[in-house]
Every structure is written in structure tokens, then in C-alpha cells.
Amino acid sequence: MDCVMVFANSHLMLSHVNKLAVIAAHTNQSQFLYPKHDSSAEATVAGSGESSNSLPVDFVNDGKYELFGLVDGFLQSEVKKLVLNSLEGEIYSDSLIAGAMTMALCYIHRMEKECSFGQTFSSRILVIKGSEDNPAQYMNFMNAVFTAQKQNVVIDACILENESGLLQQACDITGGVYLEIPQMAGLLQYLLWIFLPDPNIRHKLTLPPKAQVDYRAACFCHRNLIDIGYVxxxxxSIFCTFSPIxxxxxxxxxxxxPPKLSKKKSKKTAS
Ligand SMILES: [Zn+2]
Ligand SMILES: [Zn+2]
Structure with a gap:
């Protein structure tokens, strides 16, 4: 959490027009950690973003820039709330990434609509993932990925645990970076060096080589990842077994x- 907060603040610090939204993808729900719509926080953030010529000079007593303190406070308290609220009930090892990504795309779309001045709006989604892949989300996930591709939203993936075939595809399709963190102790360094730079300048940086993309699809009948199937x-639609309808x-x-196949089979068995 500390690394993510430093990373989020670094993003805001890079440019005064940079915006930030943090969404938690939990096992049974996805929700915005920041900004929260039911508070005055958003107004404060928007305000500091629009006053483009004068740098915000509101410092709190401990010398920390107010916006950073706000972001930290929201992330910490909201994650705490989320975890405490879901202590009871079933525990799953996967999370609703597709839902969270869709929320992010909606948020980006809204921001694009609100951005009236003739500036180009570049946006990206960084997925920091520790949970397992859920093939049941394959359809929703891929729909979100193709929407992102259409909206020119780059998807980056920072994998803490459990390699993800789906996110490999997402990053490859949208031109983002997929990276499995070799050691957790260096998380902040990886976040700052690889994921903080704007996608437009990344070709000037020496980034880790691209990982081999696992382009397997999930069958629509059982949601299993398959190598060869019926389309x-x-x-x-993809199916793992032949069905006439x-x-x-x-x-x-x-x-x-199928009859041709069965003929061949019978020949083989005959010989
Ligand atoms: Zn199947
Ligand atoms: Zn069909």
C-alpha cells in the first residue's frame, strides 16, 4: 500500500494537470478508493488541477502537500473499510478485475467528456495484481480490453503473484507493459521506473524485454483456457467440444x- 501511495503521489507530482483514480478490485465487488464522489475531496482535487498557472501552495502543518495527504488518507481508510466489511462470507482467490477495468474506462470516458479545452487527453490503466486469473471473466475482460484499445487507453500490468495470461493479452493489445515483479522489496522502484513514465516516451527508455504472450482463449462452455477448439x-464463440447448435x-x-473425422478414425482403426 505504501508503494502504491508513493507511486500515486509521484504521478500527481509529475504534472499539475495529471489526474488520478484508484479502484479496488475485490473478490465480490469493485469500488473507487479515490476520488470518492460523496465527499468534497473531488472538488478540491479538480480545483487544484485547474489553477494551472499558480502552483498550489497549501501545505499542512507537517510540511506534506495537502493533496498527497488527502490521497494517502483516502486510500488507507477505504482499503481498511473494504477489508473489514468483507471479513465474513466466502473467500475467493480471484478478484473482479474486469469490473474494475470497466469502471476505470467509464471514469476515463467521463473525464474526456469533461475536458473541454482543446487539449489531447491521454489515459492509461495500471493493474496491480496479486490474485489469480478467473477464466469465467474472460468475455467481460476481453470486451473491456478491446474498448480500451478503441479509446486509446494503454493498459499496464504489474504482477505481484500469479502470472496472468489475460493481462498479457491486454497489455499486448493496448501497447502497455506487462511485468512480473521479481522481488516484492523492489516494488516501488519498478513502479517508478517502468510504469510512471508516459507511454509516449517509453520507447526512449530501456525497459525489460516483452514477455511471451499466452494467447489462449477461454471456451464459452466451461471457461477453460484451451489451445485448440471449435469456433x-x-x-x-469458442467451444472446447463440437456442438451442432x-x-x-x-x-x-x-x-x-464430424462424419469425415469419424471415417478417418475408422480407417485408422481398420488398418
Ligand atoms: Zn468448454
Ligand atoms: Zn455462434
């Missing part, structure tokens, strides 16, 4: 493929 020629678009297929 519906109408809606491009596509369960997504209800297209009926003529049984041309």
Missing part, C-alpha cells in the same frame, strides 16, 4: 465436419 463461424447465437450447423 462458431457466425459469432466467433451454437449456444451463443443459436446457429445450427450442418454435420459436415
Amino acid at each position: 462458431c463461424s457466425v459469432c466467433l 451454437c449456444s451463443t447465437c443459436q446457429t445450427t450447423f450442418k454435420l459436415l465436419g
